Amino acid sequence: MILSKSNVIKAPLNAHRKIIKGVVMINGVPACRLVRVYAGIGGRLLAQTLSNKNGDYEFVLPHQPSYVVAAFDHLKNYNAVIQDNVVPK
Template sequence: MIGKGIVFRDSASRMAVITGVVMELGSPVIRQVRAYSRTNGALLESTYSNKDGKYKLYLPYDSSYTLVAVDSRKTFNAVIQDNVVPK
């Protein structure tokens, strides 16, 4: 699961900053987290969560996003958080 994160706009850099935690059965895990544009489906950014499950993405300022956390071991389905909008 992609835990509740923080999404905000950094007006100085004109970037949206998205942070969160990836959990699996209640424990933090290292997983790839991808961000896609809701407008056209383009992959905007990809990163890995750290051992504490925490991740941070820097994305274009004026968009909404779909986040996908992927289990490379294929034990669990991907987890999706849709319509993520910076405030």
């Protein structure tokens, strides 16, 4: 299981909000899986969602210096996949 590179986009509606989006893939096939995002400093869970049938996920988040994004396989066939130090641009 892999997470595509998460995209962090400046949210135009509010300078204090960021959007993180990406795709969950298993062996090159998009997958619906639980995705969580944590504060990079302190590790607090900020949000969670299920990726859609195309593997896409998106979060609108409060601004943080960095984030940690993790995808989990509820079928337990794969270990969790983590992207650490996702930094807003």
